[in-house]
């Protein structure tokens with residue numbers, strides 16, 4: 131039996147700037163974890179602290195039983211001693227080195243099969259024939275692959291990817307995403323993945339940490355986060371457009387304050403703050419005979435490439451409420467195109483009750 135490989139990253143750090151305070155604690159155990167959060171909430175700073183480019187004010191970072199940083203013990207390993215791979219959106223290849231040299235520089239010095247290691251990566255990343263090209267002679271996608279190859283030959287104990295595809299066009303982005311997914315499967319170690327793109331996060335990551343203003347609000351499996359977010363920040367980040375302030379009426383009823391609607395629910399906590407529903411979960415009904423069904427005026431229709439977004443407000447209200455959004459397919463739209471109002475069903479199993 132082989133020795134069990136430890137793959138634990140533990141991070142518990144604080145870092146304060148004039149207008150921003152990072153205060154986080156989390157652990158990953160060999161998974162691919164997304165750091166999902168609005169702009170400026172501390173995702174990149176977290177990766178930089180783990181990589182040793184930024185120094186936390188206090189705390190501890192442990193990777194596979196090695197202390198990378200500990201403020202009390204005054205340990206702060208140099209970035210090159212940490213065995214971490216960090217890939218930014220700009221790939222930072224050395225412009226005066228060829229593709230081959232850019233990869234070669236990252237191979238640990240004590241390897242005597244250096245050429246073999248480089249050739250293997252050039253092959254694996256479909257870079258054969260381009261070995262002598264300089265970065266400016268490579269496409270964005272090729273540069274991206276060189277940067278990934280360079281990161282991997284350095285044998286990192288953790289991979290950290292910070293919006294790795296944001297500079298690529300949509301087609302290349304899709305292809306690179308497929309490559310990353312297969313690289314991560316083979317790698318099998320801890321990976322931290324920063325992205326604003328919820329669909330990309332869902333396809334690539336197993337776990338999600340929801341960042342909000344320098345803190346982690348929720349860490350959960352991607353299924354839990356995307357199907358059952360428990361906080362306002364998580365609901366917004368996973369694409370929920372319809373969120374209203376909420377007040378508990380009873381164990382099974384909540385008042386959606388911004389919509390002026392009473393909604394039947396499965397179980398309402400005392401501390402419920404918001405109620406939300408994904409546009410995809412709203413259903414058009416023929417009439418309001420069904421539970422939780424209300425008439426809405428169609429205020430506007432936004433045409434998307436393959437669908438339409440309806441902008442709606444509750445019909446019965448004689449005051450202006452928050453608008454809600456619903457996406458309908460081309461064929462669904464045909465049935466309601468000429469209507470001024472429709473009935474919408476809020477299935478109680480799809481209502482998100484958020485307590486923060």
Ligand SMILES: Nc1ncnc2c1ncn2[C@@H]1O[C@H](COP(=O)(O)OP(=O)(O)OP(=O)(O)O)[C@@H](O)[C@H]1O
Nearest residue numbers: 147148149150167168169170171172173174175176
């Ligand atoms: N050297 C610095 N001095 C002062 N504030 C800083 C410094 N570096 C970062 N910050 C602040 O720290 C916060 C977190 O920055 P960070 O780059 O981690 O955000 P992010 O979540 O990665 O955002 P984005 O998604 O936009 O890249 C920001 O509010 C930023 O202004």
